[in-house]
Amino acid sequence: MNSNNQPIGIFDSGIGGTSIWSAIHQLLPNEKTIYLADSKNAPYGQKSKEEIVALSMKNTDFLLEMNCKLIVVACNTATTNAIQELRAKYNVPFIGIEPAIKPAVTHSKTQTIGILATQGTLNSELFNKTTEKYQDTKIIEQVGHGLVQLIENGDINSPEMIKLLRSYLTPMIEANIDYLVLGCSHYPYLIPQIKKILPEHIHIIDSGEAVAKQTQKILREKVGFSSAENSQPIFYTNTNAKVLTEILENKFTVEKKEF
The missing domain is CATH 3.40.50.1860 (Rossmann fold)
Structure with missing residues (x-):
């Protein structure tokens, strides 16, 4: 070449x-x-x-x-x-x-993973085709309403951001996820904040x-x-x-x- x-x-x-x-x-x-x-x-x-x-x-x-x-x-x-x-x-x-669902499903011990993504991603035909392949794993989907706007405004460490993340992640923690897939390229900038909320055993995956x-x-x-x-x-x-x-x-x- x-x-x-x-x-x-x-x-x-x-x-x-x-x-x-x-x-x-x-x-x-x-x-x-x-x-x-x-x-x-x-x-x-x-x-x-x-x-x-x-x-x-x-x-x-x-x-x-x-x-x-x-x-x-x-x-x-x-x-x-x-x-x-x-x-x-x-x-x-x-x-x-695309959200890195495959590695999360492959490595999950609890057979329960969480996906934090935008409405457009979670509603898309391509995403639904992907998740259909993994019937044996419980996939908890959560739309990250408001997160992109806060990141775009430079409000990554704001109290509003922490409050939103806590409201989105707490039900996933209670459902016993062991992997969290970040399904939006903005979200890796929130990893430090997410780590403060998630227990240590929950792995975070981005693409x-x-x-x-x-x-x-x-x-x-x-x-x-x-x-x-x-x-x-x-x-x-x-x-x-x-x-x-x-x-x-x-x-x-x-x-x-x-x-």
């Missing part, structure tokens, strides 16, 4: 997909990445399938104009609702992100590492790796850049851009 110095495009309904970007950047530091935060339209989880498909195509068009060689849909809701349409329309590889490994696999098999070294990532948002800059620990420049 020849080298390919075109960038990897990554989009999410806001800042949450930076948890996926971070895993990709750690595994593939020489790849140039362009991250698109569609915060103006966050959260996607409360929108119709048609709206989610339209927004996902808008984001894809933007990234393809930037000459991206591969696109990572770093949003569970966009993946479960739109990735089939994206793959049908565009001639570029797409990598999606970042799996998506990074799949990205590496597609680069190796289909697209080609970059021959550059330590390329500087580019971040775009269509709202105030402050929260995205802060979540990136002020290490990178974020440009506000209408899209």
Whole structure:
């Protein structure tokens, strides 16, 4: 496979997909990445399938104009609702992100797992097809109402956030889950708060590492790796850049851009 110095495009309904970007950047530091935060339209989880498909195509068009060689849909809701349409329309590889149910089910001792996700993910046909495979495991689904908005506003450590998380997680603890699957790319930023609520024996799973490994696999098999070294990532948002800059620990420049 020849080298390919075109960038990897990554989009999410806001800042949450930076948890996926971070895993990709750690595994593939020489790849140039362009991250698109569609915060103006966050959260996607409360929108119709048609709206989610339209927004996902808008984001894809933007990234393809930037000459991206591969696109990572770093949003569970966009993946479960739109990735089939994206793959049908565009001639570029797409990598999606789904709740990591399989490893949780495989390793669960209590045969009871919890999933914290958006309404759009939990209601999607793709998610329901996935959960149907695991009839022997009790899967407790919880919509994370309000969590994405609080993260987007920079209120990760607010009393309101802790109150919401406690109300969502307590019934799962009482139901004897031993794995909690984070079904939204925003939610890994809540792991420190979640760990304060969950007993130590409950494992938390997110999808970042799996998506990074799949990205590496597609680069190796289909697209080609970059021959550059330590390329500087580019971040775009269509709202105030402050929260995205802060979540990136002020290490990178974020440009506000209408899209």
